[in-house]
Amino acid sequence: MDEFGVIGLGRMGGSLAHQALEKGLRVVGASRSGAPKDLVAAGLAEIRDFAAFREKLRAPRAVFLYVPAGPAVDKILEQLGEALEPGDIVVDGGNSYWWRCGMDSGGIRLGRMRRSRRRGGRGKSGSS
DSSP states (O other): OOOEEEOOOHHHHHHHHHHHHHHTEEEEEEEOOOOOHHHHHHTTOSSSTTHHHHHHHHSSSSEESSSSSSSSOOOOOHHHHOOOOOOOOOEESSSOOGGGHHHHTTOOHHHHHHHHHHEEOOOOOOOO
């Protein structure tokens, strides 16, 4: 993989994006408050609409999600369900409860994600 997407460019998502850019990977990112200027200067391709992942990344796409657990995750997953294509991968790297990150249909609650996308947890230390 030489490119990926990141949603949430705060401490964790921003650090991942920055390290990847330093290593020559292409990163496409979105953040509620806009991408930090230093990431854009380092080469981040900023998007404002998740549908742009389809235009900016080659299939199959990998999109890392780094936002606080809760309703925001569900909202973003619903939007990604509309924006991405079958075979694309969403990795929840934030603080979502571990059972929600399972690869089986019991762990994926959103119908559109269940039918056509793969979602997995990143195994962040300290998650319960």
